[in-house]
Amino acid sequence: MNDYFRIKKIKGYQILDSRGNKTIRVKIETYGGISATGDAPAGASKGSREAIELRDKDGGVTRAVELVNTLINDSLRDFDVRNQLGIDQTLIRMDGTPNKSRVGGNTTIATSIAVAKTAAKAMGLEIFQYIGGPRVRYLPIPLLNILNGGLHAGNELKIQEFIIIPLSFDSFHEALYAADEVYKQLKGIITEKYGKLYTMLGDEGGVAPPLSKTEDALDLVYTAIKNSGYEDKIVMGIDAASSDFFNGSQYEIDGKKLSPDEMIDYYIQLASRYPLLYIEDPFNENDFERFSILQQKLKKTIVTGDDLFTTNIEYLKKGIEKSSAKGTIVKPNQIGTLSETFEYIEFAKKNSIKIIVSHRSGETEDSFIADLAVGVQSDFIKTGAPARGERTSKYNRLLEIENDYGIEYYGKKIYL
Ligand SMILES: O=C(O)[C@@H](CO)OP(=O)(O)O
Numbered sequence: 148m149n150d151y152f153r154i155k156k157i158k159g160y161q162i163l164d165s166r167g168n169k170t171i172r173v174k175i176e177t178y179g180g181i182s183a184t185g186d187a188p189a190g191a192s193k194g195s196r197e198a199i200e201l202r203d204k205d206g207g208v209t210r211a212v213e214l215v216n217t218l219i220n221d222s223l224r225d226f227d228v229r230n231q232l233g234i235d236q237t238l239i240r241m242d243g244t245p246n247k248s249r250v251g252g253n254t255t256i257a258t259s260i261a262v263a264k265t266a267a268k269a270m271g272l273e274i275f276q277y278i279g280g281p282r283v284r285y286l287p288i289p290l291l292n293i294l295n296g297g298l299h300a301g302n303e304l305k306i307q308e309f310i311i312i313p314l315s316f317d318s319f320h321e322a323l324y325a326a327d328e329v330y331k332q333l334k335g336i337i338t339e340k341y342g343k344l345y346t347m348l349g350d351e352g353g354v355a356p357p358l359s360k361t362e363d364a365l366d367l368v369y370t371a372i373k374n375s376g377y378e379d380k381i382v383m384g385i386d387a388a389s390s391d392f393f394n395g396s397q398y399e400i401d402g403k404k405l406s407p408d409e410m411i412d413y414y415i416q417l418a419s420r421y422p423l424l425y426i427e428d429p430f431n432e433n434d435f436e437r438f439s440i441l442q443q444k445l446k447k448t449i450v451t452g453d454d455l456f457t458t459n460i461e462y463l464k465k466g467i468e469k470s471s472a473k474g475t476i477v478k479p480n481q482i483g484t485l486s487e488t489f490e491y492i493e494f495a496k497k498n499s500i501k502i503i504v505s506h507r508s509g510e511t512e513d514s515f516i517a518d519l520a521v522g523v524q525s526d527f528i529k530t531g532a533p534a535r536g537e538r539t540s541k542y543n544r545l546l547e548i549e550n551d552y553g554i555e556y557y558g559k560k561i562y563l
């Protein structure tokens with residue numbers, strides 16, 4: 148085996164994420180002197196079926212770090228760093244649980260990402276090229292969460308994310324800059340209407356005005372789109388993250404308690420008032436049936452599962468059998484390794500499910516998911532507002548890829 152690619156050392160240490168919480172970074176070095184790092188992001192509105200994060204009692208990740216420096220370093224040393232599958236399978240076997248609860252999904256995903264980044268570097272390839280090979284043709288459509296609620300903000304809005312989708316543009320940069328204009332416009336409208344204090348930001352860089360009603364937030368976003376002159380080019384979406392306002396039998400929203408069936412009508416009513424192309428997690432993570440009813444009623448909308456599927460083939464299969472959703476969120480840390488993430492994406496694509504590669508609300512500045520989205524040719528990328536470094540690092544990486552490699556933006560061509 149070529150020594151250049153052989154792993155010499157794997158090291159872990161604690162770093163801070165965008166919420167100021169500790170998270171794990173893993174660094175891999177080969178005998179050829181090539182090294183790269185992988186970071187674990189962290190969610191706030193997590194699905195109950197996600198891979199478990201290994202955390203100390205005080206919120207730190209020193210146990211995860213110790214595992215990397217001992218068990219993982221010992222087991223993966225001398226592996227060829229290009230052997231992603233073999234390495235990921237070793238991590239999966241080492242953990243031995245269905246949800247990575249022994250070693251921690253944060254530990255395994257940071258390692259798995261570091262492996263892929265080191266391999267790409269050693270081969271002299273961009274990460275997206277290493278992942279996607281010569282088939283890479285287009286850049287994903289960004290879903291920009293410009294107004295934050297739910298667990299990502301201090302306001303009373305129950306819907307977690309109010310998203311804009313710049314579809315009809317000829318290039319990625321035009322799409323992104325138009326979305327950025329809408330974001331600025333939104334801040335302007337809010338300042339005028341409520342005062343500057345209302346433009347404080349939520350966890351994903353969107354504004355988080357102290358509103359409590361869904362329609363008030365949607366009105367603001369829709370007005371910002373119209374005022375910017377993009378009504379025919381930019382559409383809207385939401386991530387309800389509804390498990391977080393489901394009390395076991397009803398959804399507590401807009402000062403009301405709605406039954407699951409009333410929630411179906413709630414979304415239909417919203418879709419009749421706003422151009423909602425995208426609705427994520429409209430029902431709690433166990434309600435595959437109502438996802439399916441909503442998807443049938445709103446044929447043009449991409450109903451999407453996040454907490455519903457947690458990047459886990461077992462649950463996606465169930466969703467496909469029941470026709471629950473046209474789209475799936477893909478978050479590598481929900482499942483814990485890149486190989487499982489690739490398998491999931493392949494399975495989803497085979498079943499014509501749209502792929503939305505996504506960040507977490509707690510992120511680092513690492514732009515890996517931008518390369519991942521391009522490499523796997525995902526339909527969309529969800530990575531927050533066009534503001535704050537941990538979000539712009541992903542957008543700026545996509546701009547860099549567009550600029551250096553001239554990769555096209557499909558936008559409207561493939562979606563309307
Ligand atoms: O629900 C979501 O889609 C994510 C990311 O936007 O949030 P979190 O990382 O808090 O789970």
Ligand SMILES: [Mg+2]
Binds near residue numbers: 453
């Ligand atoms: Mg979500």
